[in-house]
Amino acid sequence: MTISLLAYLLIPLFSAVLIQFTSRYKKNLADIIANITLFAGFLNISHLIFNTAKTAKFSLPPMAQDTFTLLMIFMIYMVALAVSSFSSGFLTEEKNRHHFHSLILVSVSAMCGIVTAGDFFTLYIFVEALAITSLALIAFDKSKKGLKGAIKYFFLNFSGSLFILLAMAILLFTIGTFSFAGIQHLTDPAYGGHWPFQVVAAIILLLSGFLIKSGIFPFHIQTVAAKQGAYSPVSAFMAGTVTKIAGVYAVIKIAIIFNFFDLKLHEISETLMLIGAISILFGAAFAMRQKDFKKMLAYSSISQTGYIILAAGLATPLALLGAIFHIFNHASFKTILFLNEAGLKKNLNTSDMEKMGGLARSMPWTSWSFVIAFMSAAGLPPLSGFWSKFIIIIALWQGGAKGYAMMAIGASVLTLIHFIILQRKVFFGKISAIAKNAQEMPLPMLAPIIVLCIVILVSGILFPYFYACLIETGIKAIL
Amino acid sequence: MTYHLALFILIIILALAAVMAKNMLFSALILSLVSVGVSLILFTFASPWAAVFELSVCAGLITALFISVINLMPKEKKLLNESRLKFTLLPVVLLIMAVISWIYIVPFFEYLSKHPHLSIHNYPLGQIIWKDRVFDLIGQICIFAAGVFAIKSLFARSINEQKSHKSQVTGHKF
Amino acid sequence: MTNIFSIDWYFISLLFFIGLSCILISKNMFKQLIGLEIMSKACLLAVILSGAATNNVNLAQAIAISMILIEAIVITVGLSILIKIYKTTGSLDLRKLL
Numbered sequence: 001m002t003i004s005l006l007a008y009l010l011i012p013l014f015s016a017v018l019i020q021f022t023s024r025y026k027k028n029l030a031d032i033i034a035n036i037t038l039f040a041g042f043l044n045i046s047h048l049i050f051n052t053a054k055t056a057k058f059s060l061p062p063m064a065q066d067t068f069t070l071l072m073i074f075m076i077y078m079v080a081l082a083v084s085s086f087s088s089g090f091l092t093e094e095k096n097r098h099h100f101h102s103l104i105l106v107s108v109s110a111m112c113g114i115v116t117a118g119d120f121f122t123l124y125i126f127v128e129a130l131a132i133t134s135l136a137l138i139a140f141d142k143s144k145k146g147l148k149g150a151i152k153y154f155f156l157n158f159s160g161s162l163f164i165l166l167a168m169a170i171l172l173f174t175i176g177t178f179s180f181a182g183i184q185h186l187t188d189p190a191y192g193g194h195w196p197f198q199v200v201a202a203i204i205l206l207l208s209g210f211l212i213k214s215g216i217f218p219f220h221i222q223t224v225a226a227k228q229g230a231y232s233p234v235s236a237f238m239a240g241t242v243t244k245i246a247g248v249y250a251v252i253k254i255a256i257i258f259n260f261f262d263l264k265l266h267e268i269s270e271t272l273m274l275i276g277a278i279s280i281l282f283g284a285a286f287a288m289r290q291k292d293f294k295k296m297l298a299y300s301s302i303s304q305t306g307y308i309i310l311a312a313g314l315a316t317p318l319a320l321l322g323a324i325f326h327i328f329n330h331a332s333f334k335t336i337l338f339l340n341e342a343g344l345k346k347n348l349n350t351s352d353m354e355k356m357g358g359l360a361r362s363m364p365w366t367s368w369s370f371v372i373a374f375m376s377a378a379g380l381p382p383l384s385g386f387w388s389k390f391i392i393i394i395a396l397w398q399g400g401a402k403g404y405a406m407m408a409i410g411a412s413v414l415t416l417i418h419f420i421i422l423q424r425k426v427f428f429g430k431i432s433a434i435a436k437n438a439q440e441m442p443l444p445m446l447a448p449i450i451v452l453c454i455v456i457l458v459s460g461i462l463f464p465y466f467y468a469c470l471i472e473t474g475i476k477a478i479l
Numbered sequence: 480m481t482y483h484l485a486l487f488i489l490i491i492i493l494a495l496a497a498v499m500a501k502n503m504l505f506s507a508l509i510l511s512l513v514s515v516g517v518s519l520i521l522f523t524f525a526s527p528w529a530a531v532f533e534l535s536v537c538a539g540l541i542t543a544l545f546i547s548v549i550n551l552m553p554k555e556k557k558l559l560n561e562s563r564l565k566f567t568l569l570p571v572v573l574l575i576m577a578v579i580s581w582i583y584i585v586p587f588f589e590y591l592s593k594h595p596h597l598s599i600h601n602y603p604l605g606q607i608i609w610k611d612r613v614f615d616l617i618g619q620i621c622i623f624a625a626g627v628f629a630i631k632s633l634f635a636r637s638i639n640e641q642k643s644h645k646s647q648v649t650g651h652k653f
Numbered sequence: 654m655t656n657i658f659s660i661d662w663y664f665i666s667l668l669f670f671i672g673l674s675c676i677l678i679s680k681n682m683f684k685q686l687i688g689l690e691i692m693s694k695a696c697l698l699a700v701i702l703s704g705a706a707t708n709n710v711n712l713a714q715a716i717a718i719s720m721i722l723i724e725a726i727v728i729t730v731g732l733s734i735l736i737k738i739y740k741t742t743g744s745l746d747l748r749k750l751l
Contacts, residue, residue: 009617013624020628099632106625113618121716125618128723129625132730136629139734147738148750154731155685159676162692165720166669169699173588173658176707198587480657487664494668494691498675503683510687517694521717524705529717533697536721541690541728548732549683552739565678569671576670584666588659601708607715615719626726630733 008045008073009112012037016105023098031088034101038081038108045074068324072115072249075331078455079240080108082448086339087233089445090346100140104237107133111245119179120168120206124161127213127246131157134242138230149222149229156222160212167205174198180257187259195258195265203268206254214247216309217279220302227298232342235294239301240335244327248305252312252323260315269313276310277404279303284414288421293341293353296422297334303415304330304377307408311392314399322391329376329385329456336373336452340366343441343449344426353422358431362438365446367427372453374423376460378416384460483523490516495573499566503552507545514538528604658706665702669695680747682735686728693724 015037023030049070084104091097110133113126131153139150171178174196175186195203215223223243227235251272260269283303290296308330311323343366348356360367376385389412396405440446459466490513497509514537521530602611672695675688697717704713735745742749 006617009621013621016624016628020631096632096635099628099635102628103625103632106621106628110621110625113614113621117614121719122612122614122618125615125622125719125723128727129618129622132622132625132629132727135730135734136625136632139633139737142737142741144741144750147734147741150734151682151738151747151750154734155676155689158689158727158731159673159692162669162689162696165693165696166699169696169703172700172709172713173703173706176709201587483657484660484664487661490694491664491667491671494671494694497687497691498671498679498684506684506687510690513691513694517698520698521701524701524710526701526704526710526714526717529697529701529714529721532718532721536725537690537694541725544729544732545686548736551736552745569674569678572674573667573671577667580663580666584663585659588662589656601711604711604714607711608718611712612715615715619719619722622723622726626730629730633733633737 005069005073005112005116008041008077009109009116011041012105012109012112016102016109019098019102019105023101027095027097030098030101031084034084034105035081035088037105038077038084041108042074042077042081045070045077049074069115071324071328072245073112075328076108076111076115076241076245078452079237079331079335080104082335082339082452083233083237083240085448086236086342086445087231089442090233090342091231096140100137103133103137103140107137107237107242111241114245115249118181120164120171121178123250124164124168127164127250128158128161130242130246131161131213134226134238137234137237138226140234141231143229145225145229146231147229149226152222153226156212156219160209163205163209163212167202167209170198170202170205174202180253184257184259187257200265200268203254203258203265207251207268207272210247210250210254211275211309212247213243214251214305214309215243216247216302216305217275217282220279220283220299223302224295224298227301228292228295232294232338232345235298236335236338236342239298239338240331243301243305244308244331248308248312248327251309252320252327255312255315256320260313269315272313273310273401273404274313276306276308276313277407278306280306280310280408280411282306284411284418288414288418291353293344293356293422293426294338296353296418297337297341300337300377300415300418301330301334303411304334306411307389307392310404310408311395314395314401316395316399318391319395319399322388322395326385326388326392329388329459332452332456332459333373333376333385336369336449336456337377339445339449340370340373343445347438347441353425356426357429358427359438360427361431363427363440365440365450367423369449369453370427371423372456374416374419376456378419379412380416382457382460384456384463386460387463483520486516486520486523490520495570499569501563503549504546507542507549510545511538511542514542658702661702662699665695665699668692668698682738682745682747685747686731686735689731690724690728693720697721697724 015033019030019033023033084101087100091100094100107130110126110129114123114130117123117126135150135153138153139146168178175183177183212219227238230238258265280303283299283301283306287296287299287303290299308323308326311319311326344356372383376383379386379389389408393405393408396408493509493513493516497506497513500506500509514533518530518533518538521533669692672688672692675691676685679685679688697720700716700720701713704710738750739745
């Protein structure tokens with residue numbers, strides 16, 4: 001952990017407090033401060049991510065830093081900037097905009113804390129902070145649906161965190177440490193390299209806690225309810241980063257530090273893979289059946305999370321690399337999809353897919369960015385989503401899980417089909433009554449979508465370059 | 480040691496009473512007694528600082544919060560009207576759980592305490608808080624800010640509410 | 654002779670179970686919050702117990718103090734959502750919110 005990484009955590013926190021004091025009467029000031037803070041951070045991290053050697057050598061004790069962390073911070077700032085810029089156009093009638101931006105900034109700082117944490121307790125503190133802010137964001141519009149989503153989120157999440165605490169206590173009792181470095185030290189073959197089954201119990205508790213937070217198949221109720229109830233930019237934020245950082249990041253981290261592949265933990269790793277596979281199929285199948293645009297996107301998000309969990313369960317270096325990359329790609333395309341949905345909802349006042357149709361003529365930018373995003377989600381070749389899915393499938397094939405590899409390809413086709421159906425219903429086809437009056441989104445709302453599309457295209461086409469530059473140097477070191 | 484175990488049995492009985500209570504106020508008060516019991520147990524583990532925090536924050540502050548929320552409700556809402564059958568079954572289920580976990584959990588941790596763990600230097604508390612776990616303090620600032628903003632935004636008035644409030648006021652006038 | 658720590662773990666697991674079953678059984682949000690409190694008490698005891706068992710009480714105390722503060726903030730936020738829901742629906746019943 002370097003001092004510059006600490007700044008990614010502290011500056012948004014400071015801006016959040018600043019917004020509260022300055023923008024009570026001038027609401028636009030809140031937009032400006034939040035966007036400037038996030039934009040500055042985004043520029044800074046995108047410079048840093050290609051010059052990892054330049055970081056200073058100051059460190060606080062329980063922290064960690066590697067390329068995985070930097071990539072995650074880049075992703076957090078990217079999505080937060082997109083959402084904050086979009087909502088300054090979206091929430092024009094909302095009187096409490098300064099609260100909204102404060103909450104977004106605090107959750108950015110909490111997420112940076114999560115990805116830089118060096119032990120399970122620090123991780124736990126920041127996860128709780130993140131849960132509180134996202135709770136307030138879900139209940140932000142104060143509708144009945146939003147409150148319902150918030151209370152479900154509250155009880156599931158905080159009981160999940162107590163599982164994590166209990167697991168931490170067992171780890172402290174058994175091996176005397178819960179820091180990542182200490183555990184990794186113990187996985188060395190020199191120390192025997194074989195866990196007693198109490199540690200296995202602790203790992204199961206930890207995984208169940210984090211899987212509850214990631215909103216995957218058996219626990220999908222909370223995320224679906226939350227995403228349905230909240231404002232649409234909030235749903236984009238939740239689907240893109242919050243559930244990924246609070247849950248899935250920690251699952252990957254556990255897979256790395258407990259060394260799932262080398263040690264004799266294959267029961268856990270197989271269970272994790274099974275959960276991932278079930279949620280891929282479940283999410284894809286349920287997404288096909290939805291009539292509501294947003295609900296469909298929420299189920300499709302469960303399916304994409306399944307890929308990451310599947311790869312994390314396999315835990316070969318290649319699979320972990322694919323999982324990390326898929327988190328990043330999922331953040332970019334799912335944010336576009338949810339933001340497009342938000343734009344449509346603001347324009348048309350409905351999110352029922354049956355009522356839409358023929359919107360491509362009146363909203364060309366929205367329509368084509370949607371095409372790029374769903375092609376990336378389905379994993380079509382030139383786009384970035386293709387590469388991560390490709391890596392995951394190859395890793396599955398090499399790791400001996402050929403059935404899962406075939407299933408992943410099949411589910412990918414299923415994703416493509418349901419997005420094509422959606423595209424035909426909403427954007428192409430007959431021009432419906434509401435489509436005639438529809439207008440293109442204003443520039444502050446459109447700009448983040450276009451930028452994210454460019455990110456998808458560039459990181460897809462130049463993928464081999466990024467692979468060499470980023471992955472070979474950094475991520476190899478942590479595996 | 481008997482004192483220690485008696486405290487444990489006491490807090491389990493109190494917790495069961497808090498869960499099964501019909502009245503919210505009674506439930507909150509019993510919960511504060513559970514906190515007192517927990518802090519007494521913490522004293523027996525030679526950890527006075529945690530015990531004092533538990534006593535003042537959990538038994539004091541949180542109980543005060545619970546009671547002030549209960550006082551916002553009208554009197555008839557303070558009783559919990561839901562089916563009692565599940566709650567009367569709870570002690571039976573707990574008894575079954577107790578037998579099962581006596582068979583499984585005790586040998587489990589029995590084996591565990593013999594397992595070798597890392598050698599640890601037991602540094603003084605101040606050094607651990609201020610040197611080894613500084614990042615936790617930043618995390619606490621973060622969670623504090625999160626809590627403050629969350630509560631502020633939850634109770635801030637939104638447009639919909641304001642509109643309905645205005646129409647109520649004007650309706651009253653005319 | 655059974656170790657004292659394993660008997661303590663036994664009681665802690667029972668306490669955790671009581672809290673969890675309260676969250677699962679009850680449909681009243683206030684009762685669920687009390688269940689959450691009981692669960693977090695069990696976790697607090699577990700952490701301190703592990704610290705005492707491994708001769709590392711001070712680390713456990715440092716963690717426990719942070720845990721208590723976090724618990725207080727979480728309960729405060731939970732209660733404020735509860736008040737908000739009570740104001741909008743006039744009830745604390747989860748089933749009426751659906």
